Amino acid sequence: MTTVTSPLAGRAIGLAAVPDPVFSGAMVGPGTAIDPVREPSEVVAPVEGIVVSLHPHAFVVVDGEGRGVLTHLGIDTVQLNGEGFELLVSKGDTVRRGDPVVRWNPAAVEATGKSPVCPVVALEASAEALSDLADGTDLKPGDTLFHWK
Numbered sequence: 807m808t809t810v811t812s813p814l815a816g817r818a819i820g821l822a823a824v825p826d827p828v829f830s831g832a833m834v835g836p837g838t839a840i841d842p843v844r845e846p847s848e849v850v851a852p853v854e855g856i857v858v859s860l861h862p863h864a865f866v867v868v869d870g871e872g873r874g875v876l877t878h879l880g881i882d883t884v885q886l887n888g889e890g891f892e893l894l895v896s897k898g899d900t901v902r903r904g905d906p907v908v909r910w911n912p913a914a915v916e917a918t919g920k921s922p923v924c925p926v927v928a929l930e931a932s933a934e935a936l937s938d939l940a941d942g943t944d945l946k947p948g949d950t951l952f953h954w955k
Contacts, residue, residue, distance in 0.1 A: 808869055808954040811903055812947055813852045813877045814924060816842035818940035821925060826881045829925040834876065837927035838939050838951055844913040844922070848894065848906035850947050852877060852926060857899045857907070862891030865907055866929065873954055874929035879910055881921040890914045904948050928954050 812818075817840065824830045824839045851857075855869035859876075863883035868874045879891070892909040895901060912922035928936055931954060939952040 810951045812945040812949045813849045816840040820941040835927040836933040839925045842912040846911040849908045851901040851905045854903045860897040862888035876927040878925045880915045
């Protein structure tokens with residue numbers, strides 16, 4: 807089983823609350839979403855593994871069991887072309903749970919008119935494979951978001 811932990815501080819709101827149909831409809835995969843605390847922060851790895859995809863606004867870490875977890879910082883933030891995001895690792899790096907991956911400021915994202923809500927998604931998983939999904943709770947980095955069987 808893989809335990810996926812929160813990559814940032816905020817409130818778990820569930821995927822259905824994400825203002826984007828691709829995420830809210832779980833088309834990318836099942837998971838949850840976090841409405842982040844509005845302060846500059848480091849976003850950390852939600853699992854231990856290898857960074858297989860890395861963009862300023864999103865990253866994927868694949869754990870030792872081959873399970874990929876997508877952390878997406880805000881909605882439509884790809885349109886910011888990396889402005890306001892600082893990468894702290896490189897693609898191909900091995901990270902431990904809790905290692906800083908990206909530095910960003912959710913308030914600055916919100917000021918551009920974009921939603922700072924962060925989906926955290928289990929790629930290529932079935933909804934049934936996830937349990938104990940955080941929803942409606944306040945989180946700090948490292949708190950359990952969900953279990954993946």
